[in-house]
Amino acid sequence: MNEHARRKRNLFTPGHYGCPGCGATLAMRQTLCALGEDTIVVMPAGCWSTLIGIYPYTCLTVPVVSVAFASTAAVAAGVKAGLSIQGNGHTTVLAWAGDGGTFDIGLQALSGAAERNDDILFICYDNEAYMNTGIQRSSATPAGAWTTTTPDSALKDQKKKNIVEIMAAHRIPYAATVSIGAPEDLNDKLKKAKDVRGSRFVHLFAPCPTGWGHASELTIEVARQAVKSRVFPLYEVFDGEIWQLSPMADKIGVDAYLKYQRRFKKILAEDYLHFQMQVDEDWQRLLNKCQPNNSTSHRQGVDTG
Amino acid sequence: MEFEKKIISASDLPIMPSTIGTMAWNRTGDWRYLTPAVANKLAPCTWDCPAAVPISEYLNALRNGHVERGLKLLLANNPLPRLTGRLCYHPCQAKCVRRKIDRAISIQQIERFLADLGTDVTIEKNSKTDKKVAVIGSGPLGLSCAFYLGCWGCQVVVLDPRDQAGGALVDLSPEKVDPQLLVNEIGRLIRLADIKLETGVAVDFDRPGEVVSKADLVILDPTGLSEDFSVPAGAVAFNPFADKTVDSDIIAAKLPQNLKPFKAPMIAHYIGAGRLMARKAFDRLVMPSGQLRLAAPNPHLSRQMVNIEDIRIEHFLSSDLAERAIAKHGTWEWERALQEAECCLSCGTCNLCLQCVSFCPDASIRLDEDETAVTVDLDHCKGCGICAYECPRGVITMETISA
């Protein structure tokens, strides 16, 4: 492909099989917009691996490899190793996995890659369940949310696994949370992440109208309310040590977030004060980590050397 | 965009299981129940403007630096902006949605600023035909009527018995309207529409004179005249707001009670009435031939008003709103006017903020090649409704569209 054609092409084209209003597809679109065409995507089984298109067609015009569920970070590390031994140090290797492929079955490979500080950008697009197989719970599912394996008779007890804390414990140079409801913040952070060398982890909040039970036009709105209610706050972690909040609108109560989603119907009716309390506690924990006196120096940016 | 699915035979398959094309052939548009309709609607300010000036549109033009385009838009809908910018009671500002955030946009100040710029513009006009019209009375109604007929291709002569044109406007105090300004503004109107003005001409209908007798249509604007003015013989009273068709070659404007006697703050009403009158008069003039078309057809006049519920105030509250200095009267400078124009929420009027484009999960609403509008890709749009929901100014609505 020549330079002219490359410059003209859209990296994300229509005709894919995503549900109407799918947060994950918008997430990819926003991501590729930030990272650009010099990107190779490694994605495991999940919503994206089936919605991308039917062989031999695809809706993305960057190179993509669709891999086995547990292997995302390992394949991505291999891709990066192959590129760099051939002299290519500039192409971004994007590992793009859902919450199942990150929090659960993909965690070992992710931990391995992070420990080696493999030079990959791992983005988890989190729709908080195994959506592609029909809405089953994962360790990213919040407590109290309905899924097919945590029905109303057996709602999930366990809190959502804190993946960013896990990644921070690996002391990787950069970790962050982003949301499709805060596109400028997402764009800024991904552009920043692109230039960092070493393992980078981004936790991307992507609502799912099908699995969460909200109207398809409310996908962005739900994402926004998640940030405002601090169910999904925006922040960055540098070298696993320095935690920095991103600018967010003033905090509001969780009912503004819960009310749109059928998966929280029971919680909203019976137990939302408890839910609010959990959110408040987690928020306070995060605030404590972000206190200036918890770090030896306050950093605005990241060394990209 | 490729629509045809490529036919595959086993020998076409690459050795490695890699793709050969995009998914564009997959018409996901078939999934839709509702279709997004991208259509500018009237902002509340325009809806309530008696002259139906497309306010959000000319503010958009200003904010993008297209001053001439903004002035043309203004003049094409209000030929006396230097006057309305000083006299009008600005019902537009009472309806400005920006009130919900801080305070209304100072629309009148911007109108005055723009009108005072003195930039030479031309506006879209039809070429002159052989239709002749005499307008008697040069108050804002008569002038407006003459202006539109002139733009639409008639040869118009405005006659006024007084030495100065302007009708009752002449009698206003200099503090309200500077006399020279009045002369200049009327002069601009005459120039823009390419029509003639003859002052100091009293028309006697028994001995009409050349202009009146040669005219295909005579229009009287008796606004400034006394209450007991009687319509001359042969002339038919015509209420531009109520009457549908002009049935006579001589008509006299008949205004509703609230517009009599002349009230300067209602100036926009008279301008609007003048256009309505001109429209119906024009119908009478060209009906037989039906060949002339309207210049500057003002498409906005047929639009619906935007649904106020669709203006997403939260979006504006959370985005960087321009810092606004304290409201100031008097004539403004350029920076101030621009700053104020930038604060306009552009209700119902697409200003290419591209929220819709950036939030579409299917990349199925796009900025056109010429970058003047956004268009929905009906072959792929799944009808999720995000674009309509996320449009902060109510331009996009979800509609049931039958095939």
Added chain:
Amino acid sequence: MKKVMMGTEAAALGAKLARVQVVSGYPITPQTVIVENLADIIGRSELKAKYMPVESEHSAMASCIGASLTGARAFTATSSQGLAYMHEMLHYAAGVRVPVVMVNCNRALASPWNLYCDHTDSLAQRDTGWGQYYCADAQDVLDSILIAYNVAEQAFLPIMINMDAFYLTHTSELVDVPDQKVVDIFLPSYQPSSKLDVDDPKTFGNVCGADLFTSIKYRRHCDTLSLEKVWDRAATRFCDLFNRLHPTVEAYQTEDADVCVIGIGTASGAMRLAVDRLREEGLKVGSLRLAMMRPFPREGFEEAIANVRHLIVIDRDVSFGAEGIVAQELKAILFDRHGDVKLTSFIAGVGGKDISVETIVPMVQQAISGAGTAVEAGTTLWADVLP
């Protein structure tokens, strides 16, 4: 240049001479020496490659696949449990057609634990579509890695080079290490048919409908079958340059044999000695080592046993509930001749139990006479079972 070295050292040298570019290493007995040596070779810049100390064998194969898809030559090594762990990735690698070469050290699978020689681990992977080659000695290990890359990169299929745990991995032999310059002539750099390339973006391996899937699998099956011929040609070329043979089957005195003992791996050495002993006693016996198991080297095999009437297969493995896997494979090949060829199947040497002249001779005698200590179970005779 001749040197004394263990099989695992020979494997590491083979990878180095092949100029592999990405090595994924995870330790497992008895393969570990391979990845240890390669870590050092790469660390000392004797080989320009990326060494990835991965956290599991599944990730070892995953990262090799990733590297290979960018056009880099990738290598890893494993054994038993590790091989089983990466099972899904073996299917994946063959399916995505990457020419990865992996050394597997044949070791028994748990449970219970056993670290010693057993062929069940790799034979249980025979359906994954990898080429499978079984080495006879340390020289074979080094040379076959070079041939494997040559073959894999022509056919775009991954190949597994197998060597017996401890008999080969940890026994020292004399190995002739080829000259790098000559190896470079035999094995040029990898030219992928397609790769992950931002200038020519494609998606690899997304969901495929039933219609195309069948055609893809058919194509792959044909290409897998062709590996026998591709290997023969490559081995011939190798012989021209290095004067050593690495055929897909290695026959010993089968031309006039009525009976033939068959096996894979290092036990073939003992089988040849047993053939010599039995011939002294007047039996017209020969032996056959199957070097290639996938694809099954049908042509070479049928040629070798054209006149044989009785095959005695010694499996160092078992497919539980069925029989010895090599025996099963042979029966499939011989289906049309089942009327005139007899096949006796032995299970022996599993879990590292020795196969020696002393154990082979009685097996042959039992196969012929019907009397002996091997115990019947289904269609197999189990040697080495406690009374």
